[in-house]
Amino acid sequence: MSATPTLSGAPVRGSNGGATSTSGAASPAGRPRPRRLGPRLAVVGFLAPLVVYLAVFYAYPLYRNLDLSFRSYTLRSFIDGTAPFAGIANYVTVFQSTTFVPALENTAIFTFVSIAFQFSIGLALAVFFFHNFRLSATLRALFLVPWLLPLLVSASVWAWMLNSDSGVVNALLQGIGLHQINWLTSPQWAMVSVLIANIWIGIPFNLVILYSGLQGIPGDIYEAASLDGASSWQTFWRITFPLLRPVSAITILLGLVYTLKVFDIIWIMTRGGPVDASTTFAIWSYRLGFGGESPELSPAAAVGNLLIILAFVFGLIYIRVQRRAGLS
Amino acid sequence: MNNIGKKLRVAGAIMATAALIGSLAACSSTSGGTPSATSHKGGTFTLWDPYPDRDASSTWAKAVEACAATVGVTIKRTASNTGDTVKDLTTASPNLPDVALVDNPKVSTLAAAGLLTTTKQNGFDVSSISKNILSAGEIDGKFYGVPTGANTLGLYYNPTVLSKAGVDIASVTDWASLTAALQKVVASGNKGITFSAVGTEEGSFQFLPWFWGAKANLTKLDSSSGDAALSLWTDWLKKGLAPNSVIQNTQGTSWTEFKTGTFGFAENGSWFKSDADTAGYKSIQIPAENGGPAPAPTGGEFMTIPIQKDKTRYATSAKIVGCLSKGDTAATALGYVAPTKAGADAQLAADPTLKFWISAVGDAKPRTADNLGVKYGAISQQLYTAIQAALSGSATPSAALTTAQAAVK
Numbered sequence: 212m213s214a215t216p217t218l219s220g221a222p223v224r225g226s227n228g229g230a231t232s233t234s235g236a237a238s239p240a241g242r243p244r245p246r247r248l249g250p251r252l253a254v255v256g257f258l259a260p261l262v263v264y265l266a267v268f269y270a271y272p273l274y275r276n277l278d279l280s281f282r283s284y285t286l287r288s289f290i291d292g293t294a295p296f297a298g299i300a301n302y303v304t305v306f307q308s309t310t311f312v313p314a315l316e317n318t319a320i321f322t323f324v325s326i327a328f329q330f331s332i333g334l335a336l337a338v339f340f341f342h343n344f345r346l347s348a349t350l351r352a353l354f355l356v357p358w359l360l361p362l363l364v365s366a367s368v369w370a371w372m373l374n375s376d377s378g379v380v381n382a383l384l385q386g387i388g389l390h391q392i393n394w395l396t397s398p399q400w401a402m403v404s405v406l407i408a409n410i411w412i413g414i415p416f417n418l419v420i421l422y423s424g425l426q427g428i429p430g431d432i433y434e435a436a437s438l439d440g441a442s443s444w445q446t447f448w449r450i451t452f453p454l455l456r457p458v459s460a461i462t463i464l465l466g467l468v469y470t471l472k473v474f475d476i477i478w479i480m481t482r483g484g485p486v487d488a489s490t491t492f493a494i495w496s497y498r499l500g501f502g503g504e505s506p507e508l509s510p511a512a513a514v515g516n517l518l519i520i521l522a523f524v525f526g527l528i529y530i531r532v533q534r535r536a537g538l539s
Numbered sequence: 540m541n542n543i544g545k546k547l548r549v550a551g552a553i554m555a556t557a558a559l560i561g562s563l564a565a566c567s568s569t570s571g572g573t574p575s576a577t578s579h580k581g582g583t584f585t586l587w588d589p590y591p592d593r594d595a596s597s598t599w600a601k602a603v604e605a606c607a608a609t610v611g612v613t614i615k616r617t618a619s620n621t622g623d624t625v626k627d628l629t630t631a632s633p634n635l636p637d638v639a640l641v642d643n644p645k646v647s648t649l650a651a652a653g654l655l656t657t658t659k660q661n662g663f664d665v666s667s668i669s670k671n672i673l674s675a676g677e678i679d680g681k682f683y684g685v686p687t688g689a690n691t692l693g694l695y696y697n698p699t700v701l702s703k704a705g706v707d708i709a710s711v712t713d714w715a716s717l718t719a720a721l722q723k724v725v726a727s728g729n730k731g732i733t734f735s736a737v738g739t740e741e742g743s744f745q746f747l748p749w750f751w752g753a754k755a756n757l758t759k760l761d762s763s764s765g766d767a768a769l770s771l772w773t774d775w776l777k778k779g780l781a782p783n784s785v786i787q788n789t790q791g792t793s794w795t796e797f798k799t800g801t802f803g804f805a806e807n808g809s810w811f812k813s814d815a816d817t818a819g820y821k822s823i824q825i826p827a828e829n830g831g832p833a834p835a836p837t838g839g840e841f842m843t844i845p846i847q848k849d850k851t852r853y854a855t856s857a858k859i860v861g862c863l864s865k866g867d868t869a870a871t872a873l874g875y876v877a878p879t880k881a882g883a884d885a886q887l888a889a890d891p892t893l894k895f896w897i898s899a900v901g902d903a904k905p906r907t908a909d910n911l912g913v914k915y916g917a918i919s920q921q922l923y924t925a926i927q928a929a930l931s932g933s934a935t936p937s938a939a940l941t942t943a944q945a946a947v948k
Contacts, residue, residue, distance in 0.1 A: 286652035289629040309942075375783035377796075396786040398933040484738050485786060485931030486924060501626065 273519075279512035286506065294509075301513040310487050310495055314514075317402060318491040318521075321409070321477075322470045328410040330463060333417025338451065340418075341425045351418070358415035366479035369408040370395060373480070398488040401481045405489050408476050413469075417462055424458030425451070457533075464529040468522050492518045583613045584852070584859060585636040587627070589840065590873070591618040598872035606862035606869075612855060628654055628845065635845035637856045640687060643675040643905060644740070644919070646841045647912040650676075650683040654845050657681040661844045661853040663860055667879045675905030676841050678912050684843035685864050688875025688882075690809040691903040692748055692835040693822040693896070700729045700803045708823065713830040714752075714771055717804075721780040724803035731780035733796045734806040735788045736772065736930055742923040744836055745790065745806055746772070747906065748825040750922075752833025757911060757918050760925065761937070761944040767828065769936035773929045786930050808838060809896040810874045816892065824899055837903045839875050876900040914947075921946045 280301050288294040305311060340351045357365060372379050373394035381391045394404040428451065436446050474493045477483060483490035483498060490498070492514055500511030586603065593599045600616065607614040617636070619627055625645050628635065629652065641649060649655050658665050658681070665673060665682050669689075676684040696708060704727035706720045721731035735745045749771060750757075755764035775781040785793065790807055797805035798818065806825065815822065824832035842860045844853060863869040867885045870877035876897050877883045883897050907915045921943035928939040 286625070286629050286648065286654075289652075309946075370787075374787075377784065391783075393783045393786075393931075396783055396931050398931055481787075482738055484927050486928045486933050488931075488933065506625070 276512050276515055276519075279509055280516050282509055284508040284512075297509065301509045304510050305513045305517070308510075310490060313487040314490050314492055314495045317487075317489060318471065318493075320402065321406065321473070321489075321491050322467060324406055325409050325413060325470045325473075326463060326466045328406075329413035329417050329466060330459070332410070333414050333462075334421050334455075334459075336414070336418045337421035337425055338447065340422060351422075354418055355415045357412045358419075362412070362475040363479065365412055366408065366476045369404070369411075369476075370480045373404050395481050396485055398485055401485060401489040405477045405480050408480060409470070409473060412476065413466065416469075417466065420462045420465075421455065421458060424455050424462075427458070428454045460529065460532060464525065467525050471518060471522055471525075492521070583615055584638065584855060585615045585617065586638040586640070586859070587617050587619065587624070587636040588640040589619065589624055589642065590640075591620060593618065599869070602863065602869045602872045606859055609862050610855060610858045612859070614859065625649065635847065637844065637847065637852055638859055639843050639845055640840040641684065641843050643686065643837065643839060643841050644907050644915050646676045646683050646843060647678055647907050648916055649843065649845075650678055651913045655683045655843045656846060656853060657683055658685070661857045663844070663857040667881070668864065669878055669880065669883075669901075671904055672837055672839075672878050672900070675837060675907050676843075684841035685860060686837075686875075686878040687840050687842055687863065687873055688870030688878050689837040689839040689900050689903065690875050691837055691896070691900050692745065692806055692808050692825060693899055694825045695797065695805045695807055695811070695815055695820045695822045697797070697800065697803060697820055699819070700724060700727075700801070703727050704729065704803065706803070708821070711823065711826065713826050714828050717826060718771075718775070718780070721775065721803065722778075725780055730782060730802045732775065732804040732806070733782060733788065733793045733802050734772075734785055735790045735793045736785045736923075736926050737787055737789050738923050738927045739789075740919055740923070741790055742926050743919040744838065744906070746922065746926055748806070748833045748835040751835075751904070752825065752827035754828070757906075757909060757915070757922075759944065760918070760922060760947065761940040764828075765940050766937045769926065769929050769940060772926070773936050776930055786927060809876070809899070812874075812893075812896060822895060824895075824902065832899075832902055835899065835903045836906045837900065839873075918947050 281297060281299070282288075282294040283297040283300070284294045336354065340347050373381075375381060375391060375393045375396055378394070380394065385391060392400055394400050432450055432454070433446065436450055441449065472493050473491070474497060477489055477491060477494050478497065481489045482502070483494035496511045496514035496518065499507045499514060584607075588599075590597075590599060603614055603616055624639070624641055625648060628639060628641075628649060635654065646655070663685065665685055668685055672686045672689045673682065675686070676682050694711075698708075701708060701720070701724065704720075704724040706723050711717050711720050725731050736742045746768070749768040750765060753764040753768040755762050755768060759765070772781070776783060776785070782796070784796070788796065793805060794807050794811055794814070796802060797807070797820075798814075800818075805820075812822075825835055827833035842863060844856045844860065847853065847856075864878055865882070866879075867877040867882040867889075870882055871886060871889075876893070877886055883900075886893055887897055906919070911918065924946075925934075925936075925939040925943035928934040928942070929936040933939075934942065
């Protein structure tokens with residue numbers, strides 16, 4: 212369907228092109244119509260796959276999620292297809308839930324602490340590896356390991372290492388005369404534990420992107436700086452850091468979006484527990500919908516939508532920041 | 540500013556389009572649920588079970604095959620994860636299997652959703668099934684399925700560890716004597732007890748013998764008896780009589796801990812019996828607060844017959860279920876105590892060491908008993924959350940149970 216007008220459009224334009232010099236002025240009213248229709252159909256034809264793709268895989272699921280969150284879905288709804296409209300009742304339930312405040316705080320802490328450490332450690336390592344030295348390539352490759360491992364494996368290994376009684380970390384602590392820490396099972400430490408694991412997993416991503424950003428900074432600027440007698444500290448803050456800003460911005464934004472929705476690591480290590488100690492919005496949404504003993508799909512969808520709105524806000528902030536950077 | 544306004548307008552337009560497309564799709568999907576029941580005369584019947592680890596060569600698969608031959612049909616078996624059964628069944632609603640094996644506390648949930656037939660509808664006779672096991676599938680006098688068999692919890696002990704600590708197992712008759720025994724074991728350099736208090740249904744399941752053993756009732760979580768049971772567990776953790784890892788232990792990991800040979804006791808299920816026999820572990824029934832055996836919850840799946848468009852299939856499905864619940868072949872294959880007296884007797888005759896577990900199942904009661912039905916799911920979720928809160932030290936046992944009771948409503 213979409214291919215035919217595109218193909219037939221071309222000869223029409225070609226024959227017109229040959230004819231314009233002689234007869235183009237003679238029939239101004241008759242000719243332009245096929246000339247415009249061809250390209251327009253072509254435009255529609257080229258756009259259609261993308262629009263269909265966006266509608267089927269993005270717009271429709273998003274719509275369904277919204278719909279789900281404004282209705283009262285139960286298991287019965289799947290059988291008879293009816294789910295009464297509930298208005299904002301699900302959102303009210305979510306906002307009034309005792310889990311809401313801890314989940315919001317945890318999501319904020321988890322996201323910002325993760326990003327802060329991932330970015331600063333990633334940047335430090337990138338700068339470190341940028342000065343080529345023996346074995347630097349090998350070492351850099353080793354740093355990528357966390358990224359290459361399946362999350363299920365990393366998270367299970369972390370959970371195992373941090374186990375209260377049989378974990379290697381507590382064995383070490385007790386070896387040097389310290390007390391056992393209940394990493395995954397005490398309300399004070401559960402968040403710290405999942406943060407450590409998540410930071411470890413996120414460092415390679417930051418390292419790789421920032422490292423490639425560093426390669427984009429022209430070497431002669433560094434030469435000029437060293438001629439002017441800049442210390443390495445000054446070189447970093449006055450040259451590397453400002454010139455790396457666009458790359459940093461995209462790294463942090465991508466990191467934000469990834470971290471906001473982190474699920475596997477937390478679920479495998481603590482299931483969001485004990486109680487709500489490490490529950491983020493992503494965990495809460497899953498627990499409502501599928502983790503509990505009675506599925507509450509509508510409130511789960513409502514939490515999911517809150518998460519989408521959060522990510523959307525960060526997206527807008529990014530666009531804003533980028534535009535301002537472009538203007539200056 | 541202007542640009543952002545434009546962006547938002549574009550976003551609005553996209554949303555509107557999405558809504559339109561969505562509503563069109565929604566219309567088409569409701570009208571599209573036509574039954575695809577091609578006539579299988581005598582032919583193929585589907586059976587879903589939650590045993591993906593039992594392949595075609597397993598005794599369970601063979602028991603199913605044998606019943607298929609007896610009834611004269613082909614049974615197509617699909618195995619998936621236990622946790623997904625409810626989700627799988629609800630999403631499959633237009634094309635439900637002929638027979639579905641469902642974890643017993645989930646039966647009432649599925650029945651309330653209108654997915655299951657009653658034994659009256661499918662014509663299955665439940666008179667030979669042991670009453671206490673069967674009642675997990677009973678709502679308002681109607682039965683929505685029959686058990687494949689049942690298992691329950693007991694208190695395993697390691698005789699080597701106990702004799703080293705100088706504990707006589709006969710002295711363990713109530714909570715006080717059990718705690719005293721645990722203290723002796725720990726004093727002798729070993730570890731006390733391991734169990735599973737994980738934040739899932741498993742955690743509630745393991746807690747119930749203590750909860751019921753204190754005469755607490757699931758309809759009132761924050762009673763003083765409930766508090767006593769949760770305090771017992773919490774104090775064990777505080778005093779180091781139980782390891783902190785119980786908060787995350789599944790029953791499987793807890794058993795692995797016990798098998799290190801450094802624990803005196805372990806609360807675990809009859810499904811580890813053969814493993815325990817090999818290792819030389821023994822078992823007693825879990826004591827109630829003031830002595831005597833505490834009622835333990837029954838575990839195990841129910842065979843249910845989901846709703847079909849073609850009602851003539853029920854008769855054959857009922858025959859399949861009847862075949863699987865008769866005798867002890869299926870129950871033995873799954874490691875359960877058979878659901879009928881005749882089946883249990885046959886099991887006992889074949890293996891006299893089963894005596895303990897058969898009597899323990901006889902004393903057990905289903906989690907959905909006390910007419911809880913569908914409510915059990917929500918109660919259990921709050922109960923294991925309270926257990927997690929108390930054991931991790933986020934709240935005192937009584938505060939945790941008060942919160943839980945308030946959340947159940």
